[in-house]
Amino acid sequence: MPRESAPARSPPETRREVVTETLHGVDVDDPYRWLEGDGEAVDEWVDAQNAHVDETLDDALRDRLRPRFEDLVEVADYGPVAVREGRYFATVREPGADHARLVVRDAPDGDDRVLVDPNAWAANRDEERPPRSMAWYVPSHDGERVAVGVTEGGDENYDVRVLSVPDPTQSPESEGSGGYGPGVEEVAVLPERGRVNAGSLAWTADGEGFVYVATGGAADGAQMDKEIRRFRLADGPEAEELLLEHDDQHVWPRVTVDPDSGLLAVAFSEMVGGTEWYVHVDGDLRPVLTDTDAETSVQFHDGTAFVSTDHGAPRRRLLACSVDRFREGDLSFEECRELLPGGEGIIQSVAPTPERLLVHRQRDAHSRLSVHDRDGTHLRDVSLPSYCSVTWVSANRDAPEAFFGLTGFDRPPAVRALDLDGGADAEAELASTEIDSVDLSVPEDLVVEQRFVDSTDGAEVPVFVCYREDAAVDGPRPTLLYGYGGFRNSITPSFGRFRLPFLADGGAFAAVCARGGYEYGEPWHEAGMLAEKQHTFDDFVAAGEALCASGLTDTDHLAVAGGSNGGLSVGAVVTQRPDLWAAAQCAVPLLDMLRFHRFLLGESWTTEYGHPEDPEAFEYLRAYSPYHNVDPDETYPPVYFTTAASDTRVHPSHARKMTARLQNEAAGGPFLLRTKSATGHGVGKPASMIVDEQTDSWAFCYEQLGVTPDAAATADGD
Structure with missing residues (x-):
């Protein structure tokens, strides 16, 4: 049984002001709507809740866990490699650094030349200011310049800064300034361009400017007002050209440019629906692939447009046509030649080189890599470990070399290089995250399994499970079940360094591939969206029940965790099956499914969830909306909201209102809410903030599941 906790402290008082709305003929009470607002009263309530967390969590337990996380955060992280004209760009976070630096190399394994070092920015040396971070970068096709996205406080509204890339002869020993490396100059600054990101910015072929998608800001409620703009360095930000205004809240534009011909292609995608492609020719948008519900991506290389689509293939296939034909417009899928037909594995990405294609597929939610001729002929498979994930793939446009990220539950993230003209041994590891802290390297006795559990409507749902075989456990294992289940996001094997202490102390970690993701293509996604969303929660429950039935754990030692859409999943399964869980962790969640569309990006998610203003959708949303399904006669497990x-x-009102309702109207708990300032949905967190978050969330989990930190490991970390 879990350890006996000290008597629960009383939560802060929350005033109750019932607002009643009649929605589709149904009276809906909302007693904590005032927590949707801002102002002094809400700030005081948030501060009181944070204090309640500190009073409730076990200080001694946190003190024992913190040194382990402080050590585990002090390891290097390596980002994807981007190749431009013989220059190799990457991000590297060095041990002890809060933020990753952007570096460039003259060879894949060459010396780093620093371009951007956010750790040296003045804001990141001032504890009174929100941290600034570099969230993304896009090099020009010639490698002479790079655009970077900078945010303050992690709010995902970015300034775009354009930097020159110094000549390789620039001495690496010379001094940089202002957080930029030696010889790096800030060529232009485009402030407050909204949610522009790496996927919505494309350099022109000549490298003298770029096209990008700008939005309004969150503060003025204009995040979904979108414009496509062209920026030229010679003209400056004041002379940007407006190419298109786009006010459809459910559709997001993307832009890509063919570096050979200069052709600008624009995609319009619903967040979870089909994609329409156009080309920008002579000042107008010319339709290319339209009037389709297929999800389609396009990339250009050496005169060919490679088209990856689920049109006629639920698990995707690869088609191709000439760039000239693509430019003409009014293209049909049937006109394209098929290079790779749909199969059992889902095509995730394709990286073209002059004579080869590197293809990443996922089968049963783990990765496969293969090398093909440009006509699709299979040449060889790349040897990968079992139950691994390829996290990204890139290639050199001008040479037969490619790069990919590799990880797994038992495999720290690594960056690998691949010679596509070579044989089975033509692979090299460029970098790997080294875990060698407080005796918490990857254990040799770590068991990694994939199980399949039966869920509703005959679905067989994959569940990954990992645990240390030799860890001494008296009885059922404390187990944390994680999942997401939405927006085509697949749950695949991933390395979690911060779960190493939990595994060392006898815990088990499980991950459920719930419907709503993309583990088996679009049918799997559609089986967990709109009116079928309940399937997502069924799969979480089926996984939890199966873990208990197998003898791995039991309901006194099983916790459930998820964030964002995964936080909705956690909220739903806690309110639907409170008896199944000993605890829950619910991060940055959606929980009020009758008002989610009124805030921030919520309206754009109605294509995934349904619209509360639609009577049919209202019925199924109300049936599972966690905030509206708290039962005063039910006892709920402890929940830690962040x-x-x-x-x-x-x-943040989702977590605020749910916490208030549980604290004031339900039995059980404790129900805790931690609100972080100077950060957002997850972008740009400094190492110190990560340590705080990990310490608190794992301390909560340890206490509720009755886990005692290993004394030897804790002592080594002091």
Whole structure:
């Protein structure tokens, strides 16, 4: 049984002001709507809740866990490699650094030349100011310049800064300034361009400017007002050209440019629906692939347009046509030649080189890599470990070399290089995250399994499970079940360094591939969206029940965790099956499913969830909306909610209102809410904030599941 906790402290008082709305003929009470607002009263309530967390969590337990996380955060992280004209760009977070630096190399394994070092920015040396971070970068096609996205406080509203890339002869020993490396100059600054990101910015072929998608800001409620703009360095930000205004809240534009011909292609995608492609020719948008519900991506290389689509293939196939034909417009899928037909594995990405294609597929939610000729002929498979994830793939446009990220439950993230003209041994590891802290390297006795559990409507749902075989456990294992289940996001094997202490102390970690993700293509996604959303929660429950039935754990030692859409899943399964869980962790969640569309990006998610203003959708949303399904006669497990004051995706009111309702109207708990300032949905967190978050969330989990930190490991970390 879990350890006996000290008597629960009383939560802060929350005033109750019932607002009643009649929605589709149904009276809906909302007693904590005032927590949707801002102002002094809400700030005081948030501060009181944070204090309640500190009073409730076990200080001694936190003190024992913190040194382990302080050591585990002090390891290097390596980002994807981007190749431009013989220059190799990457991000690297060195041990002891809060933020990753952007570096460039003259060879894949060459010396780093620093371009951007956010750790040296003045804001990040001032504890009174929100941290600034570099969230993304896009190099020009010639590698002479790079655009970077900078945010303050992690709010996902970015300034775009354009930097020169110094000549390789620049001495690496010379001094940089202002957080930029030696010889790096800030060529232009485009302030407050909204949610522009790496996927919505494309350099022109000549490298003298770029096209990008700008939005309004969260503060003025204009995040979904979108414009496509063209910026030229010679003209400056004041002379940007407006190419298109776009006010459809459910559709997001993307832009890509063919570096050979200069052709600008624009995609319009619903967040979870089909994609329409156009080309920008002679000042107008010319339709290319339209009038389709297929999800389609396009990339250009050496005169060919490679088209990856689920049109006629639920698990995707690869088609191709000439760039000239693509430019003409009014293209049909049937006109394209098929290079890779749909199969059992889902095509995730394709990286073209002059004579080869590197293809990443996922089968049963783990990765496969293969090398093909440009006509699709299979040449060889790349040897990968079992139950691994390829997290990204890139290639050199001008040479037969490619790069990919590799990880797994038992495999720290690594960056690998691949010679596509070579044989089975033509692979090299460029970098790997080294875990060698407080005796918490990857254990040799770590068991990694994939199980399949039966869920509703005959679905067989994959569940990954990992645990240390030799860890001494008296009885059922404390187990944390994680999941997401939505927006085509797949749950695949991933390395979690901060779960190493839990595994060392006898815990088990499980991950459920719930419907709503993309583990088996679009049918799997559609089986967990709109009116079928209940399937997502069924799969979480089926996984939890199966873990208990197998003898791995039991309901006194099983916790459930998820964030964002996964936080909705946690909220739903806690309110639907409170008897199944000993605890729950619910991060930056959606929980009020009758008002989610009124805040931030919520309206754009109605294509995934349904619209509360639609009578049919209202019925199924109300049936599972966690906030509206708290039962005063039910006893709920302890829940640890987290949110962020600067979250520009999911409004913090979801977590606030749910916490208030549980604290004041339900039995059980404790129900805790931690609100972080100077951060958002998850972008740009400094190492110190990560340590605080990990310490608190794991201390909560340890206490509720009855886990005692290993004394030897804790002592080594002191």
